Amino acid sequence: MSEPLRIALAGLGTVGTGVIELLETNRSMIERRAGRALEIVAVNARDRTRDRGIDLTPYAWVDDMQAMAGRVDVDVVVELVGGSDGPALTLARAALDEGKAFVTANKAMIAHHGLSLAEQAALRGVPLKFEAAVAGGIPVVKGLREGAAANRIERIYGILNGTCNYILSEMERTGADFGDMLRAAQEKGYAEADPTFDVEGVDAAHKLAILAAIGFGARVNFDGVEATGIGEVRAADITQAGTLGYVIRLVGIASLDQSGAEAALLQRVRPCLVARGHPLAAVTGPTNAVVAEGNFSGRLLFQGAGAGAGPTASAVVADLIDIARGDSGAPFSVPVEELEKFAPADPGNRVGRDYIRFTVTDRPGVLAEITAAMRDAEVSIESLIQRGRDHEGGEVLVAMVTHEGPERCVSKALALLDGSPSLTAPPLVMPILKD
Numbered sequence: 001m002s003e004p005l006r007i008a009l010a011g012l013g014t015v016g017t018g019v020i021e022l023l024e025t026n027r028s029m030i031e032r033r034a035g036r037a038l039e040i041v042a043v044n045a046r047d048r049t050r051d052r053g054i055d056l057t058p059y060a061w062v063d064d065m066q067a068m069a070g071r072v073d074v075d076v077v078v079e080l081v082g083g084s085d086g087p088a089l090t091l092a093r094a095a096l097d098e099g100k101a102f103v104t105a106n107k108a109m110i111a112h113h114g115l116s117l118a119e120q121a122a123l124r125g126v127p128l129k130f131e132a133a134v135a136g137g138i139p140v141v142k143g144l145r146e147g148a149a150a151n152r153i154e155r156i157y158g159i160l161n162g163t164c165n166y167i168l169s170e171m172e173r174t175g176a177d178f179g180d181m182l183r184a185a186q187e188k189g190y191a192e193a194d195p196t197f198d199v200e201g202v203d204a205a206h207k208l209a210i211l212a213a214i215g216f217g218a219r220v221n222f223d224g225v226e227a228t229g230i231g232e233v234r235a236a237d238i239t240q241a242g243t244l245g246y247v248i249r250l251v252g253i254a255s256l257d258q259s260g261a262e263a264a265l266l267q268r269v270r271p272c273l274v275a276r277g278h279p280l281a282a283v284t285g286p287t288n289a290v291v292a293e294g295n296f297s298g299r300l301l302f303q304g305a306g307a308g309a310g311p312t313a314s315a316v317v318a319d320l321i322d323i324a325r326g327d328s329g330a331p332f333s334v335p336v337e338e339l340e341k342f343a344p345a346d347p348g349n350r351v352g353r354d355y356i357r358f359t360v361t362d363r364p365g366v367l368a369e370i371t372a373a374m375r376d377a378e379v380s381i382e383s384l385i386q387r388g389r390d391h392e393g394g395e396v397l398v399a400m401v402t403h404e405g406p407e408r409c410v411s412k413a414l415a416l417l418d419g420s421p422s423l424t425a426p427p428l429v430m431p432i433l434k435d
């Protein structure tokens, strides 16, 4: 058997402690599969004295995280600290610079700096791996990079944030309110250190940017992702959607828009209506699911735990096993210098159906004003529901579903209504996910 793969582990929170537990529990099986032992030699976290429920005495404690990069007894640095910049990025750069393999679960860092880190890794000829950064324990990076490598990917979409999916599906199941469900998601360890990243769609946008890069051979472009979170989704929307045969899910979608002279990349994260019969509608709780449509494979569905200690550790250790076996392939499926630079697609070109919810004052003529704007913008209405008011002159919800049409027409209709005294809040538009 070869020499052990020697690991330095930075960050001993939810994921870091999960990695130690997994390596301890499955030690001999992993050694057989990897062809060599995976041995943690050094660990670091902010607080040495904290009781993490695991025994850290077998490992050297390093006070300065950055010192791990230069250790001669280390082959691979694992970063489980978090944050797109700061110490995580400094460590990544230093480790790659020292010619160490680098493994991370940090989607924020890969979404922002994945391209330059991949360039650095290529320059030094060392592996850079981030399976845990996209959809936690689901082997979707590997699935796309290896399993679906023979295909041209037509579209990738999915439920990429466990916290939001937990909140939406629990609101749907129990009628509970948003705040209580967010607290529960935090207590269960699904949420990011800053949960606004989850609820505002930023975390899902990080993951989508990485997925799109792998699926389309594109340069990672987080700034090209249009992200809307779930903060505006009301219990009433969930009920209305249910009446119409849909559930609401936060969905990240990436596809190539071929309508112009040059292909452009559409990357967006939006709360969407998902038909009850669609596989994503059955995805509840913190579960993630990714659908990739390949031109030969057809629809591939990857589903599983997108967060939590065990599943995320499973992805981190899978990367370590790959490194132990000698895999040093391109992190984004094609060599970094061949990644294409796509312009962001105009979302107005999207042709689809939308759910639009208006909150209006209940007085004569309001509905006529809304439908006139739809007519003038050439938006065809498929169905319309008006919910009864609470009191005379009170707020009323008007929800409609459009026929298929260009998204720019819906935007035009909303622009026509902008500033109307009849609307008590900005309308909420949720695309209806295409099968």
Ligand SMILES: NC(=O)C1=CN([C@@H]2O[C@H](COP(=O)(O)OP(=O)(O)OC[C@H]3O[C@@H](n4cnc5c(N)ncnc54)[C@H](O)[C@@H]3O)[C@@H](O)[C@H]2O)C=CC1
Pocket: 010, 011, 012, 013, 014, 015, 016, 044, 045, 046, 047, 065, 080, 081, 082, 083, 087, 105, 106, 107, 108, 132, 133, 136, 189, 190, 192, 193, 306, 307, 308, 309, 312
């Ligand atoms: N928790 C989850 O389910 C998932 C987490 N991730 C990612 O994994 C990474 C780690 O996440 P968690 O384990 O949940 O975080 P955590 O907050 O539980 O743990 C972070 C660890 O890093 C240490 N740390 C933070 N800032 C530090 C600093 N400035 N200097 C030294 N140590 C520092 C903390 O002491 C702690 O040990 C993040 O990038 C996160 O986005 C990815 C997928 C799922």
Ligand SMILES: N[C@@H](CC=O)C(=O)O
Pocket: 133, 135, 136, 160, 161, 162, 163, 164, 190, 191, 192, 198, 203, 306, 307, 308
């Ligand atoms: N906060 C994330 C954790 C994993 O990436 C989520 O809720 O999905």
Ligand code: NA
Pocket: 131, 132, 133, 134, 135, 136, 137, 138, 139, 140, 141, 315
């Ligand atoms: Na993954």
